[in-house]
Amino acid sequence: xxxxxxxxxxxxxINDEVxxxxxxxxxxxxxxxxxxVHGGGKLATQLSKTMGVATKMIDGRRVxxxxxxxxxxxxYAGKINKTIVGYLQSKQCxxxxxxxADGNTIVSKKRAVNxxxxxxxxxxxxxxPKILNLLLQQSITPVFCAITHDKNGQxxxxxxxxxxxxxxxxxxxxxxxxxxxxxxxxGVLLDVEDENSLxxxxxxxxxxxxxxKQVIYEGMLPKLDNCFxxxxxxxxxVGVGQPKMVFKTNSKYTKIEL
Amino acid sequence: xxxxxxxxxxxxxINDEVxxxxxxxxxxxxxxxxxxVHGGGKLATQLSKTMGVATKMIDGRRVxxxxxxxxxxxxYAGKINKTIVGYLQSKQCxxxxxxxADGNTIVSKKRAVNxxxxxxxxxxxxxxPKILNLLLQQSITPVFCAITHDKNGQxxxxxxxxxxxxxxxxxxxxxxxxxxxxxxxxGVLLDVEDENSLxxxxxxxxxxxxxxKQVIYEGMLPKLDNCFxxxxxxxxxVGVGQPKMVFKTNSKYTKIEL
Numbered sequence: 001x002x003x004x005x006x007x008x009x010x011x012x013x014i015n016d017e018v019x020x021x022x023x024x025x026x027x028x029x030x031x032x033x034x035x036x037v038h039g040g041g042k043l044a045t046q047l048s049k050t051m052g053v054a055t056k057m058i059d060g061r062r063v064x065x066x067x068x069x070x071x072x073x074x075x076y077a078g079k080i081n082k083t084i085v086g087y088l089q090s091k092q093c094x095x096x097x098x099x100x101a102d103g104n105t106i107v108s109k110k111r112a113v114n115x116x117x118x119x120x121x122x123x124x125x126x127x128x129p130k131i132l133n134l135l136l137q138q139s140i141t142p143v144f145c146a147i148t149h150d151k152n153g154q155x156x157x158x159x160x161x162x163x164x165x166x167x168x169x170x171x172x173x174x175x176x177x178x179x180x181x182x183x184x185x186x187g188v189l190l191d192v193e194d195e196n197s198l199x200x201x202x203x204x205x206x207x208x209x210x211x212x213k214q215v216i217y218e219g220m221l222p223k224l225d226n227c228f229x230x231x232x233x234x235x236x237x238v239g240v241g242q243p244k245m246v247f248k249t250n251s252k253y254t255k256i257e258l
Numbered sequence: 259x260x261x262x263x264x265x266x267x268x269x270x271x272i273n274d275e276v277x278x279x280x281x282x283x284x285x286x287x288x289x290x291x292x293x294x295v296h297g298g299g300k301l302a303t304q305l306s307k308t309m310g311v312a313t314k315m316i317d318g319r320r321v322x323x324x325x326x327x328x329x330x331x332x333x334y335a336g337k338i339n340k341t342i343v344g345y346l347q348s349k350q351c352x353x354x355x356x357x358x359a360d361g362n363t364i365v366s367k368k369r370a371v372n373x374x375x376x377x378x379x380x381x382x383x384x385x386x387p388k389i390l391n392l393l394l395q396q397s398i399t400p401v402f403c404a405i406t407h408d409k410n411g412q413x414x415x416x417x418x419x420x421x422x423x424x425x426x427x428x429x430x431x432x433x434x435x436x437x438x439x440x441x442x443x444x445g446v447l448l449d450v451e452d453e454n455s456l457x458x459x460x461x462x463x464x465x466x467x468x469x470x471k472q473v474i475y476e477g478m479l480p481k482l483d484n485c486f487x488x489x490x491x492x493x494x495x496v497g498v499g500q501p502k503m504v505f506k507t508n509s510k511y512t513k514i515e516l
Binding site: 075079090102151 | 309328336337341356393410411
């Protein structure tokens with residue numbers, strides 16, 4: 001089977017045009033089939049401010065009301081997604097932008113309103129990989145933003161890390177899938193303040209131990225849950241770290257293991 | 259060859275949710291391969307106002323500066339395109355949203371700045387139909403918004419009527435193409451105030467005559483130029499009128515002829 005690299009990039013790259021172009025330049029050169037998933041970045045927050053749409057938070061988590069969903073759809077599926085696709089085209093990488101609604105590729109379910117109503121947020125329930133396989137066979141690079149749909153006409157804001165993991169899992173029957181979560185740190189750190197405290201391999205038992213000791217906490221937990229979900233579901237390789245891990249074989253990052 | 263219906267809808271349908279859903283309900287039921295092109299509508303103007311981006315006009319035509327292009331990309335490729343795709347999915351029509359950058363399907367050239375600089379406006383120079391043919395064969399419905407790219411990383415605002423005509427022309431080798439321009443009037447009218455003055459068939463000679471007599475003028479000219487461009491380029495059928503012309507065989511509209 002061919003190798004498929006699925007790369008997720010987040011706000012730290014998207015917010016910095018130089019970093020984004022540097023990343024996309026290398027990504028475009030990858031010879032293997034590839035798929036990009038991008039998060040949001042600060043543009044949506046900026047647009048909310050300009051439009052006078054207040055950011056509602058419950059328990060430190062953003063609530064996606066109708067106005068916020070509109071902004072997310074405009075910024076993620078419109079501005080960011082199409083700018084990335086256009087840039088990749090200029091680098092001879094034939095990309096097509098996707099939300100989960102496009103090709104009915106990712107169906108999600110609006111999160112239950114109990115105990116907290118987070119609004120138009122969707123949890124992935126099904127990935128339909130047929131059209132993605134077809135496009136990947138044609139050397140097309142799908143570029144996903146973090147919008148999905150419920151198949152009943154409702155778009156839903158969805159965690160980009162989860163989208164990357166679910167796409168990876170859905171494609172294991174047709175590709176040897178590698179999944180890379182790029183962010184600003186070297187990987188999973190024993191001390192979040194010390195980039196040299198990198199954990200080079202992290203397995204389930206070690207993860208449970210570090211969770212229990214609260215060495216790993218907050219935002220890293222859902223990301224790592226996605227990583228372990230992927231590696232348990234026959235994704236061939238899962239990495240967390242700086243973007244260079246995707247392109248340079250000798251770079252250090254956290255490799256997720258069973 | 260199979261028939262492919264290409265339908266272009268404009269602001270009057272997009273601005274009215276009831277009319278839009280009514281149209282999409284019928285469009286989703288079409289048994290033949292189909293492709294939708296949508297214009298903008300008033301949402302972009304509203305967003306420009308909310309964001310305090312002034313609408314610049316030269317000779318009655320809108321200038322697309324960088325801020326306006328961002329808004330067009332967000333509204334056309336984001337909000338409108340994905341809302342339509344999501345709605346079609348809910349009606350069992352498997353749609354994928356496109357700009358011309360996606361799949362490198364439509365390449366355009368930034369309009370020369372002489373004599374007037376209209377900004378980030380692109381004139382179509384090439385359509386690459388391969389990926390569209392592949393998707394149409396899989397019963398996927400492409401949904402195009404009016405954003406293209408120059409293959410050098412620049413997105414460009416492009417006339418939706420031209421996009422529809424150019425897509426139609428690019429697909430004549432693989433389909434028997436029918437092209438429908440839907441708008442609020444019954445078709446081309448001899449008297450713009452009188453819906454009963456419908457011209458049921460319009461050929462090149464008649465069109466030239468009516469242009470000369472200034473019976474047809476302003477906004478209708480570029481639309482009809484696109485129609486005649488299509489019919490001269492082996493598009494099988496071109497119609498201008500109310501959306502019902504696409505769905506009901508006995509409805510009246512203007513049929514374009516050589």
